[in-house]
Amino acid sequence: MTALIFLTAAAIAIIFAVVAVVHRSPIMNVLALVGMFLAIAMVFAIIGMDFLAAIQVIVYSGAILVLFLFAIMLLDLRRVEGIGEGGVFQLLLGCIAVIGLGGAVVFAAARLSPETGAWVTGAEYGTAYPIGRALTGSHLFAFEFVSVVLAAAIIAAVYLARRDR
């Protein structure tokens, strides 16, 4: 039953990812990306990472996608281009790279032995409590440093997008 739910979520994620990459309209790309993020949140929830599933929905589907929609509507994109319009050479090289790199990763994943299984001993390994303890304990420096990085990113974004320079 869990496997069935996982496979459904995985299929939704893959279909939405393909639409996000292939569709001609940028708005459709972004809306498909929302679907993919939600499907990945579903995968996180299935494998027991409740906290990360919530973060995925809040940060990705909430914040990042709104940024994308803002940018697209601000830019007023009239001309849209589909896939493979950059010439046959680009299409050929792209397909070779995808089959090579993606195939290598899937092949490597398939060769790992799943016998050890997905047993979860401490059933609460993905809830907010252990993650919060780790964030304010062993990973405190990284946690604080991320806030500096975010502040720097906001300043950079405001500087780059200001009107008169």
Add this chain to the structure above:
Amino acid sequence: MMNADLLISVPYTWVLALSGVLLAIGILGVLLRRNAITIFLSLEIMLNSGTLAFAAFAMHFAAIPGMEATALNGQMFIFFIIAIAAAEAAVGLALFIALHRLKGSIDVDRANILRW
């Protein structure tokens, strides 16, 4: 909270395989599209495939006694990847707005001032 016995039937290799497929789709988008927003969106797909790979191994190590700290480290990495992705999205989209103002288009083939 999910029950431990619900988690038996999903091997971590499946999650890893999903991560690989999403990585391939992301690479496809970066290599074949010329709309900067769509390229950026493909980067987000690849970042998500990275978080899924971390999740797969975190799930794997959570099952092994004595490796719980490693599993928690994997989830920490996912947390920080999501935070960095947010910062990256803000800077990248600001870059595209600046590019659009400069060239009137965000077709990456037209951003070729540095061409030799």
